[in-house]
Amino acid sequence: MGQQTRAHLTGRKIYGCGRCGTHLTTVEALLSKRFTGKFGQATLFYSVVNVLEGPPEDRRMTTGLHTVVDLRCLKCETYLGWKYIKSFEQSEKYKENCFLLERALLQTIEPGLELEGAEDPISREGNDSSTASNLQEEDDDDDDDDGDDEDE
Template sequence: MGMNYRRYLAGERIYGCSGCKTHLATIHSMISRAFNGQHGRAYLFDGVVNVVEGEPCDRPMTTGIHVVRDIYCCKCGITLGWKYDKAYEPSQRYKEGKYILERNLLVDVQ
């Protein structure tokens, strides 16, 4: 097994894991703050780093059924949110390939 390394981000606002402060995303990759997760408010991001993706599964959500995979911090392993693989509703296809990070599981890092 290879050596595990983490990617460090630069910018004016960086979101990190609340458990270990590993960098996850910048404010510039945020698409929307108008989402809800399992633990409250959540943000939609175009891309995130330093996460491990779980297995895909169908999950019913308020906007319909989606194929999603949970995402975990690559350092401490806590569940941070999920990645949208597929949306069955045509109006929800903009989420495909995007990530949800739950606000309660994030900290500002700088």
């Protein structure tokens, strides 16, 4: 398989892979911040780029049975979250084709920062959770969620 080209996003806030900084999505694509993933707080987006999708699997969650695919970063292959393919409960159909990204595995990227120059937050001095807490603080400033009280 040849080399894959990564998309470079623009927007007022860009979310990237917490390990390598590859652009993933923007605040404009955010649907809800009231989700929980495997590693804690998660965010639901309607659009994500630069990810690899795993095979589909049925997963039972607190809101019912869903068919999902795990998502990995296109560059470093770090696990990032999952994409909802199918929801078996009528009330959960809005999640279909949406992306759940784990906040602990993301970083915010300054608009205009080149992909290759992104800081690696895992190698920074201090605690690895600083990426997640920085993301949480910034997310609180633009609380655009739709009132969901989801807990995946």
